Amino acid sequence: MEQMNLFFLNLLLVLPVFYFVLEYTRRKFSNYPPGPYPLPILGNFLNLHKPGHISLANLAKVHGPLMSLRLGAKLLIVGSNQAAATEILKVNDRVMCGRRIPQTFEAVGKTFDLVSILAANKCNESWKMMRTIFKTELVSAEATENKSVLREEKVKVLIDFLSNNKGNVVNIGEVVFSTSANFVSNLLFSKDFISIQDEGKVGAAKEHIREMERLASCFNLEDYYPIFKGLDVQGLGKKALKCIESLNACWDVIIDERETSIKNGVISKDKDFLDALLANGLNKDQINWIFGEVLITGVDTSSGAVEWAMAELIKNPEAMLKLREELTKELGEGTTVKDSDLPRLPFLNACVKETLRKLKFCSYPPGPYPLPIIGNILHLSSNDTAHVALANLAKIHGPIMSLKLGERLLIVGSSHEVATEILKIHDRVMCGRPVPKTLEVLGENLLTLVGAKSCTENWKILRGIFKTELVASEVINSNATMREEKVKELIDLLMEKVGKVVHIHDLVYTTAANIVSRLLFSQDFINIEDERKKINLVKEVEKLASTPNVADYFPIFSGLDVQGLRRNTLKCRENLYPLWDAVVDGRKESIKSGGDSCKNKDFLDVLLANGFSRNQINWILTEMTITGANTTSAAVEWMMAELIKNPEAMNKLGEELAKEISGNIVRDSDLPRLPYLNACLKESLRLHPTVGLVLRTATETCEVMNYTIPKDSEVWVNQWALGRDPTKWEDPLVFNPSRFLGSNLSYMGNNFEYIPFGSGKRMCPGLPLATRTVPLIVASLVHSFEWYLPDDTSPHELDMEEKLGLILQKSNPLLLIPKLKALEIRI
Numbered sequence: 097m098e099q100m101n102l103f104f105l106n107l108l109l110v111l112p113v114f115y116f117v118l119e120y121t122r123r124k125f126s127n128y129p130p131g132p133y134p135l136p137i138l139g140n141f142l143n144l145h146k147p148g149h150i151s152l153a154n155l156a157k158v159h160g161p162l163m164s165l166r167l168g169a170k171l172l173i174v175g176s177n178q179a180a181a182t183e184i185l186k187v188n189d190r191v192m193c194g195r196r197i198p199q200t201f202e203a204v205g206k207t208f209d210l211v212s213i214l215a216a217n218k219c220n221e222s223w224k225m226m227r228t229i230f231k232t233e234l235v236s237a238e239a240t241e242n243k244s245v246l247r248e249e250k251v252k253v254l255i256d257f258l259s260n261n262k263g264n265v266v267n268i269g270e271v272v273f274s275t276s277a278n279f280v281s282n283l284l285f286s287k288d289f290i291s292i293q294d295e296g297k298v299g300a301a302k303e304h305i306r307e308m309e310r311l312a313s314c315f316n317l318e319d320y321y322p323i324f325k326g327l328d329v330q331g332l333g334k335k336a337l338k339c340i341e342s343l344n345a346c347w348d349v350i351i352d353e354r355e356t357s358i359k360n361g362v363i364s365k366d367k368d369f370l371d372a373l374l375a376n377g378l379n380k381d382q383i384n385w386i387f388g389e390v391l392i393t394g395v396d397t398s399s400g401a402v403e404w405a406m407a408e409l410i411k412n413p414e415a416m417l418k419l420r421e422e423l424t425k426e427l428g429e430g431t432t433v434k435d436s437d438l439p440r441l442p443f444l445n446a447c448v449k450e451t452l453r454k455l456k457f458c459s460y461p462p463g464p465y466p467l468p469i470i471g472n473i474l475h476l477s478s479n480d481t482a483h484v485a486l487a488n489l490a491k492i493h494g495p496i497m498s499l500k501l502g503e504r505l506l507i508v509g510s511s512h513e514v515a516t517e518i519l520k521i522h523d524r525v526m527c528g529r530p531v532p533k534t535l536e537v538l539g540e541n542l543l544t545l546v547g548a549k550s551c552t553e554n555w556k557i558l559r560g561i562f563k564t565e566l567v568a569s570e571v572i573n574s575n576a577t578m579r580e581e582k583v584k585e586l587i588d589l590l591m592e593k594v595g596k597v598v599h600i601h602d603l604v605y606t607t608a609a610n611i612v613s614r615l616l617f618s619q620d621f622i623n624i625e626d627e628r629k630k631i632n633l634v635k636e637v638e639k640l641a642s643t644p645n646v647a648d649y650f651p652i653f654s655g656l657d658v659q660g661l662r663r664n665t666l667k668c669r670e671n672l673y674p675l676w677d678a679v680v681d682g683r684k685e686s687i688k689s690g691g692d693s694c695k696n697k698d699f700l701d702v703l704l705a706n707g708f709s710r711n712q713i714n715w716i717l718t719e720m721t722i723t724g725a726n727t728t729s730a731a732v733e734w735m736m737a738e739l740i741k742n743p744e745a746m747n748k749l750g751e752e753l754a755k756e757i758s759g760n761i762v763r764d765s766d767l768p769r770l771p772y773l774n775a776c777l778k779e780s781l782r783l784h785p786t787v788g789l790v791l792r793t794a795t796e797t798c799e800v801m802n803y804t805i806p807k808d809s810e811v812w813v814n815q816w817a818l819g820r821d822p823t824k825w826e827d828p829l830v831f832n833p834s835r836f837l838g839s840n841l842s843y844m845g846n847n848f849e850y851i852p853f854g855s856g857k858r859m860c861p862g863l864p865l866a867t868r869t870v871p872l873i874v875a876s877l878v879h880s881f882e883w884y885l886p887d888d889t890s891p892h893e894l895d896m897e898e899k900l901g902l903i904l905q906k907s908n909p910l911l912l913i914p915k916l917k918a919l920e921i922r923i
C-alpha cells in the first residue's frame with residue numbers, strides 16, 4: 097500500500113513536464129475547437145467550478161459555441177447553441193452515438209459480456225435490439241395500461257402486510273422497497289423478487305442496490321487518466337464486481353428455471369420481459385446485468401420518495417388530516433385506492449409534489465461545485481485568505497454553504513442567524529473541533545485546552561482549573577500589578593528606541609508571552625532584550641499546528657507523513673520541551689525542600705498538585721504560551737494599525753488619555769474610565785477578530801436551517817464576515833469606534849452579529865485576560881509616544897492586508913517609529 101502511494105506521488109511530480117510538451121504539440125498541430133487552457137494533469141477540471149452546465153455556459157461565452165476541454169487525458173467537446181447541437185445530434189448522430197461507461201464497470205463488463213440499455217458505449221446491433229425489447233415490453237402504451245393491475249396487486253400485498261402488523265413497528269422504507277422491487281421484478285420475470293416479510297433479505301438487496309448507485313457515481317481516476325487503467329487503484333472495480341455478484345445470486349435461479357421450462361416446451365400464456373430476452377438469444381450474464389440496471393434505476397428512487405412523503409405527513413398532522421378527508425370524500429370509507437382514482441385526488445398530488453420539492457432541499461446546504469478528489473480545496477487555499485474566499489462564496493451561495501475538503505464535508509455559516517443556530521441552539525452537538533492529525537504524535541489522549549477534539553470530562557476539568565486559577569475576576573484583579581510591571585518594561589525598552597523603527601508585533605509578543613508565563617510559572621519566559629531564539633521555537637510549533645495535514649482530508653495518506661509535519665513536530669518538541677523541563681524540575685525541587693511555602697501558588701503548582709504528567713504539563717505550557725502570546729500581540733498590532741490609519745481616532749484616544757490619566761503611567765484600574773479606548777478595542781476586534789473563523793465539528797448528525805449536517809463534518813462560522821455584514825453594520829469597512837459608544841453590544845458571545853471571541857462551550861477561555869491586557873498595552877503605547885510610519889509614509893497608505901493562519905494577523909508586519917510626546921507631559 098505504501099509503495100503504491102509513493103508511486104502515485106512520484107507520478108504526480110514527473111507528469112507535468114511531459115504533459116506540457118505533449119499539450120503544446122497537440123495544440124499546435126491539431127484543429128480542435130478553442131477552449132480554456134488546460135492545466136497539467138488536471139486539465140480543465142478547475143474550469144468546472146459551478147454546477148457543470150452553468151460553468152460550461154459561462155465558458156461558452158468566452159470560447160464560442162463549440163469548445164474543447166480536457167478532463168485529465170480525455171478530450172471533451174461541448175456544443176452550446178442550436179447550430180452546434182444540430183451538427184452533433186442530427187448530422188453526426190450516427191458517429192456520435194457512443195456513451196461513456198465508467199471504468200468502474202469495465203471489469204464487470206469483461207466478465208459478463210455486458211449489454212446495456214443505459215450505459216452502452218456504442219450503438220451496435222446488440223444495443224439496438226435491447227432498446228427495442230425495452231420499448232415494446234416495458235414502456236409501450238399497452239404495457240403501461242396492463243401494469244396498473246399489477247401495481248394495484250402489489251400495493252394490496254403491502255396493505256395486507258400492514259393490516260397483519262397492526263400495533264407492531266414497521267420499517268416503512270423497507271416494506272415499500274420490497275413492494276416497489278416486486279412490482280419491477282414481476283414485469284421482468286413474473287415473480288416476486290423479495291418477500292415482504294423477509295426483512296433481512298430486503299435490507300441486503302437494498303444495500304447492494306445503494307452500493308451500485310454509489311459506485312456508478314464515484315469519480316474513477318481511470319476514466320480520465322489512462323495510465324491508471326486496469327490498476328483499479330481506488331478498488332472501485334473490485335467492489336462493483338462483488339456487488340454485482342451478490343445481486344445476481346438473487347435471480348440466477350429464476351433464469352435457470354425459465355430456461356429449463358422453455359427447453360421442456362412449457363409455454364406461459366403471458367410472456368414477460370425475461371421471455372423476450374431469452375427469445376432474442378441473450379445469455380444469462382447479460383440478462384443479469386439488464387435486471388440489475390432496471391432495478392437500480394427504478395426501485396430505490398420510488399421507495400425513497402414514499403418514505404419521505406410518509407415522514408412529512410406524520411410530521412405535519414394537518415396535511416395528513418386533509419389528505420384523509422380528501423380520500424374519504426372521493427373514494428368512500430374502507431375501499432382500496434385504484435390507479436384510475438389518482439386524477440381525482442388533487443391534494444394527494446400536491447403532497448407528492450411538495451415532498452419531491454423538499455427532497456431536493458432536505459440535504460446538504462448549497463455550495464460551489466466540488467472537483468473530483470480534491471473537492472473545493474482550491475476555493476480556499478489561495479494566499480492565506482480562506483475567510484475572504486468564504487465570505488465571497490457566501491455572497492453567491494447563501495449564509496449556509498457546504499464544501500468538500502478532500503473527503504470531508506465542510507459547512508460554513510456566514511450570517512448571525514446561522515451563527516446562532518450553530519453556536520447556541522446546537523452548541524452541545526457542534527462542540528467538537530477539527531484538529532490536525534499532526535498533533536497526534538505528541539501523545540495519545542493528550543489533553544489540550546483549545547485544540548481538544550471533543551468536550552470530554554477531562555477537558556472540562558482542565559478548563560475549570562484554567563478558569564478558576566487564571567481568569568477568574570479576583571485573579572485578574574489581583575494580578576494587575578504584574579501586568580503593569582511587564583508593560584512598563586516594554587515602555588522602558590521603547591524609550592531607548594525613540595526615533596528608530598520598531599517591529600510592534602515582536603516587541604509586544606515578548607511582553608504578552610511573559611505576562612502569560614508569569615501567571616503559569618512565575619518567571620519570564622523570554623528576556624525582553626534577546627528575543628529571537630525562543631520566540632522562533634514557539635512560532636515553529638504554531639506553524640506546524642496550523643498547517644493543514646493532507647492526511648486529515650485524504651485518509652489514503654493517513655499512514656504516511658508526506659509533508660514531514662509529524663517529523664518536524666517531534667523535532668520541535670525536542671528543542672522546546674527541555675525549556676519547560678527545567679522549569680518543572682526546579683519547581684519540584686523547591687516543593688520537596690519545602691523552600692517557598694510562603695510564595696504565592698501559580699498555575700504550575702496547581703497542575704502538579706492535580707497530578708498531571710510531565711508530557712501533559714509540557715504541552716499545556718506550550719499551548720498556553722502560543723495562544724496567549726500571539727493572539728494578544730496580533731490584537732495590539734491590528735489596533736495600533738487602525739489607530740495609525742485613522743488619525744482622528746488616534747487624536748481622540750490621546751485626548752481621553754491625557755484627560756483621565758494623571759502622571760505618565762496607565763494603570764489597570766484606569767481602564768473603566770476610558771470608554772473611547774474600550775470602543776477602539778471593540779471596533780478593532782470587529783474588523784479583525786483574532787481567529788477569523790470559529791472552527792467546530794459536528795459530533796452527531798443534526799439539522800441546521802433545515803439542512804442536514806452529518807456527523808463528523810467540519811462546521812466553521814466566519815466571524816470575520818459577521819463583523820463586516822452590511823445588513824448589520826453601517827459602513828462596515830470604516831473604522832469608527834464611536835459606533836460602540838453608548839451601545840450594549842458586547843463581545844461576550846451573546847450578540848451573534850459580533851463574536852470576536854467565539855461563543856458557547858468553546859468560546860475563547862482567555863477573554864477576560866485579553867480584554868484587560870490588550871487595552872492596557874495600547875493605552876500605554878499611545879499615552880507615552882507619538883507614532884509615525886517609516887519613510888514618511890502617509891497614514892492612509894498603510895496596508896491592511898490579512899493573513900489567516902491559526903489566527904488572523906497582519907500580512908506585512910507593522911513597523912513604526914516612536915517619538916516622545918511633548919515634554920511637559922513626561923516628567
Ligand SMILES: *[C@@H]1O[C@H](CO)[C@@H](O)[C@H](O)[C@H]1NC(C)=O
Nearest residue numbers: 209210217218220221222223
Ligand atoms: C456490441 O458491443 C458490446 C460491448 O460494447 C459487445 O459486448 C457486443 O458483442 C457488441 N455486439 C455486436 C453485435 O457487435
Ligand SMILES: *[C@@H]1O[C@H](CO)[C@@H](O)[C@H](O)[C@H]1NC(C)=O
Nearest residue numbers: 232233238239241242366367
Ligand atoms: C395486456 O393484458 C391483456 C389481457 O390481460 C393481454 O392479452 C395482453 O397480452 C397484455 N399486453 C401486454 C403487453 O402485456
Ligand SMILES: *[C@@H]1O[C@H](CO)[C@@H](O)[C@H](O)[C@H]1NC(C)=O
Nearest residue numbers: 478479480481897898899907
Ligand atoms: C490572492 O490571489 C488572488 C488571485 O488568486 C489575487 O487576486 C489577490 O490579489 C491575492 N491576494 C493577496 C492578498 O495576495
Ligand SMILES: *[C@@H]1O[C@H](CO)[C@@H](O)[C@H](O)[C@H]1NC(C)=O
Nearest residue numbers: 571574575578614615696697
Ligand atoms: C495572581 O493572582 C493569584 C490570586 O490572587 C495569586 O495567587 C498569584 O500569585 C498572582 N500571580 C501573579 C504573577 O501575580
Ligand SMILES: *[C@@H]1O[C@H](CO)[C@@H](O)[C@H](O)[C@H]1NC(C)=O
Nearest residue numbers: 412454513517800801802803
Ligand atoms: C424550517 O422548516 C420549517 C417547517 O417547514 C419552517 O417553519 C422554518 O421556517 C424553516 N426554517 C428555516 C430557517 O428556513
Ligand SMILES: *[C@@H]1O[C@H](CO)[C@@H](O)[C@H](O)[C@H]1NC(C)=O
Nearest residue numbers: 835836837838839840841842
Ligand atoms: C442596554 O441594555 C439594557 C438592559 O439590558 C437596556 O435597558 C438598554 O436600553 C440597552 N441600551 C442600549 C443602548 O441598547
Ligand SMILES: *[C@@H]1O[C@H](CO)[C@@H](O)[C@H](O)[C@H]1NC(C)=O
Nearest residue numbers: 601638639642726901902903
Ligand atoms: C504568530 O506571529 C508571528 C508574527 O510575528 C507569525 O509569524 C506566526 O505565524 C504567528 N502564528 C500564527 C499561528 O499565526
